[in-house]
Amino acid sequence: MTKPYQLYYWPGIQGRGEFVRLALEEAGVPYEDVARLKKGMPAMMASLDGDAVDHPSFAPPVLRAGELLIGQTANILLFIGAHHGLAPRAEQGRLWAHQLQLTVADIVNEAHDTHHPISTNLYYEDQKKEARARARDFTAQRIPKFLDYFEGVLQRNPGRGSYMVGSRLSYVDLSLFQLMEGLRYAFPKAMAQLEPSYPGLVALHAMVQARPRIAAYLASKRRIPFNEDGIFRHYPELEK
Amino acid sequence: MTKPYQLYYWPGIQGRGEFVRLALEEAGVPYEDVARLKKGMPAMMASLDGDAVDHPSFAPPVLRAGELLIGQTANILLFIGAHHGLAPRAEQGRLWAHQLQLTVADIVNEAHDTHHPISTNLYYEDQKKEARARARDFTAQRIPKFLDYFEGVLQRNPGRGSYMVGSRLSYVDLSLFQLMEGLRYAFPKAMAQLEPSYPGLVALHAMVQARPRIAAYLASKRRIPFNEDGIFRHYPELEK
Numbered sequence: 001m002t003k004p005y006q007l008y009y010w011p012g013i014q015g016r017g018e019f020v021r022l023a024l025e026e027a028g029v030p031y032e033d034v035a036r037l038k039k040g041m042p043a044m045m046a047s048l049d050g051d052a053v054d055h056p057s058f059a060p061p062v063l064r065a066g067e068l069l070i071g072q073t074a075n076i077l078l079f080i081g082a083h084h085g086l087a088p089r090a091e092q093g094r095l096w097a098h099q100l101q102l103t104v105a106d107i108v109n110e111a112h113d114t115h116h117p118i119s120t121n122l123y124y125e126d127q128k129k130e131a132r133a134r135a136r137d138f139t140a141q142r143i144p145k146f147l148d149y150f151e152g153v154l155q156r157n158p159g160r161g162s163y164m165v166g167s168r169l170s171y172v173d174l175s176l177f178q179l180m181e182g183l184r185y186a187f188p189k190a191m192a193q194l195e196p197s198y199p200g201l202v203a204l205h206a207m208v209q210a211r212p213r214i215a216a217y218l219a220s221k222r223r224i225p226f227n228e229d230g231i232f233r234h235y236p237e238l239e240k
Numbered sequence: 241m242t243k244p245y246q247l248y249y250w251p252g253i254q255g256r257g258e259f260v261r262l263a264l265e266e267a268g269v270p271y272e273d274v275a276r277l278k279k280g281m282p283a284m285m286a287s288l289d290g291d292a293v294d295h296p297s298f299a300p301p302v303l304r305a306g307e308l309l310i311g312q313t314a315n316i317l318l319f320i321g322a323h324h325g326l327a328p329r330a331e332q333g334r335l336w337a338h339q340l341q342l343t344v345a346d347i348v349n350e351a352h353d354t355h356h357p358i359s360t361n362l363y364y365e366d367q368k369k370e371a372r373a374r375a376r377d378f379t380a381q382r383i384p385k386f387l388d389y390f391e392g393v394l395q396r397n398p399g400r401g402s403y404m405v406g407s408r409l410s411y412v413d414l415s416l417f418q419l420m421e422g423l424r425y426a427f428p429k430a431m432a433q434l435e436p437s438y439p440g441l442v443a444l445h446a447m448v449q450a451r452p453r454i455a456a457y458l459a460s461k462r463r464i465p466f467n468e469d470g471i472f473r474h475y476p477e478l479e480k
Contacts, residue, residue: 049389054396055336058343058389070335072342074314079335095310095319096295102312103298109349117357118370119377130358130370137359149289149298156294 005031006064008047011040013230014182014223016073016108017061022174023077025217027084033222074101077171086171097165100153100172104179107146111186112231114138114238124228124235135238139190143183147198150176154200162203169211176201177208182232189239245271246304248287251280253470254422254463256313256348257301262414263317265457267324273462314341317411326411337405340393340412344419347386351422352471354378354478364468364475375478379430383423387438390416394440402443409451416441417448422472429479 005024009017011033024031035044047069049056057071063079070076078098081087087097117134118127150164159167164176180201184191195202208214217223226232245264249257251273264271275284287309289296297311303319310316318338321327327337357374358367390404399407404416420441424431435442448454457463466472 049392054398055339056389056392056396057339058346058386068332068335070339072339075335075339075342078338079331091319092308095308095315098318099295099297099310099312099315102315106298106349109346113353113357117353118373119381121377121381130373133358133370137361141359141361146298149296152289152296156296158294 003030003032004065005029006034006047007031007061008034008044008064009061010044011035012224012227014178014226014232015061015230018178018224019073019104019171019175020061020063020076020080021222022178022214022217023080023084023086023171025222026169026174026211026213027080027086028213029084074098074105077101077175081171086169086174088166088168088170093166097170097172100150100164101175103146103149104172104175107142107179108182108231110138110142111182114186115233115235124233128237131235132238132240135187135235139187139239143187143190144194144197147194147201151198151200154204162200162207164204169208173204173208174214177205177214180205182226185226186232186234187239188234243270243272244305245269246274246287247271247301248274248284248304249301250284251275252464252467254418254466254472255301255470258418258464259313259344259411259415260301260303260316260320261462262418262454262457263320263324263326263411265462266409266411266414266451266453267320267326268453269324314338314345317341317415321411326409326414328406328408328410333406337410337412340390340404341415343386343389344412344415347382347419348422348471350378350382351426354426355473355475364473368477371475372478372480375427375475379427379479383427383430384434384437387434387441391438391440394444402440402447404444409448413444413448414454417445417454420445422466425466426472426474427479428474 007017007020034040044060047062053069055069061073061076062069062071063076070079081097088094114135115124115131117130124131153164154162161167163169164172247257247260274280284300287302293309295309301313301316303310303316310319321337328334354375355364355371356367357370364371393404394402401407403409404412
């Protein structure tokens with residue numbers, strides 16, 4: 001029987017697809033990670049701009065929900081959040097959660113550009129010098145600026161517990177978990193120095209990691225390990 | 241009397257705020273462009289993360305609608321689209337319009353990075369060599385890739401006329417107009433070569449430009465001219 005959702009994303013990396021995987025796992029809804037199935041890659045490519053597709057996507061991830069085909073990570077989370085209780089129902093809370101997700105997307109883009117500052121069409125090895133300069137700026141200036149912001153959001157949240165939005169878990173918490181995971185993997189030295197300044201985010205990461213469905217997912221083969229093909233890459237020379 | 245909306249954005253540039261301005265102008269709703277008023281800059285900064293702000297923003301633009309404070313350009317357009325008939329009402333169309341807007345945001349980010357590939361904290365002059373390399377990739381690879389995509393979306397749209405989404409104007413059309421404007425300003429040589437391949441987008445740009453409210457706006461002092469402080473900058477050396 002077909003599962004309710006099909007996720008189309010590159011099979012070998014966490015990448016942007018991981019934000020969607022975490023939301024689907026926490027929601028407990030069955031999904032197929034299509035490109036990881038046998039002969040899944042042609043199906044993934046067809047989902048982007050095949051002839052049968054009315055609404056083509058520029059890039060994966062793409063989520064199929066029956067007839068609906070949704071692209072852009074934050075947009076997919078907007079959908080999952082609304083349908084699976086992972087975002088506030090009221091407009092104000094819904095927009096606020098989405099604003100935070102779009103800000104996560106911004107730092108994720110910048111994390112990507114630390115290893116590809118000149119071109120995604122060139123190898124990392126061919127833009128290493130520029131990568132070093134960009135990574136230096138990212139770890140010294142941009143990570144603190146973004147984490148200051150997210151920690152400030154946590155501190156201002158009058159809701160109970162330590163959630164980003166209101167008093168319940170939302171996809172934003174899951175995305176912040178993944179952001180912290182990725183930054184720790186890519187820039188362990190910088191993060192070891194920075195983390196004491198962000199107790200709220202550290203606690204949030206631990207809280208998400210301990211949620212039963214997330215813990216089960218992280219221990220499963222469905223979780224692809226970080227690697228140097230993804231967005232968060234560990235190149236020790238970028239921390240020197 | 242207070243107008244229904246206040247826009248908080250840098251006063252001297254079109255920047256990301258321009259996508260919001262175009263939507264408000266087309267919707268015909270009165271708004272204050274706060275930072276351009278006398279003593280407006282402190283008000284803008286306070287809107288980002290002042291003590292009275294429950295939902296701080298990482299960066300402008302921010303739109304105030306009564307009690308509601310909304311950040312992130314695409315998120316603001318999601319709100320304006322829903323409240324002023326500039327997006328489909330049904331979920332499927334709403335998500336589709338938003339997906340396209342987020343893809344516009346992606347190319348806008350990349351356009352920004354052509355003049356700041358290493359760091360937003362350094363002057364353009366201090367990253368000129370890298371800017372040249374990134375701009376070369378942007379004009380040769382990325383602009384065609386994105387415009388191929390958007391032209392393809394237009395061609396697949398079964399709706400009447402030449403709109404991006406369905407058979408009515410949406411904020412996506414306004415944003416595509418602004419994207420074409422910005423690319424023409426920043427990279428006139430590249431665009432002169434490329435445009436014959438994108439007749440749909442060229443026609444869309446002309447259609448938006450001729451809409452009475454947009455035409456009036458563009459002729460007014462409310463439209464800030466492009467300049468070399470914004471996102472789309474014309475540095476002739478980047479096209480060599």
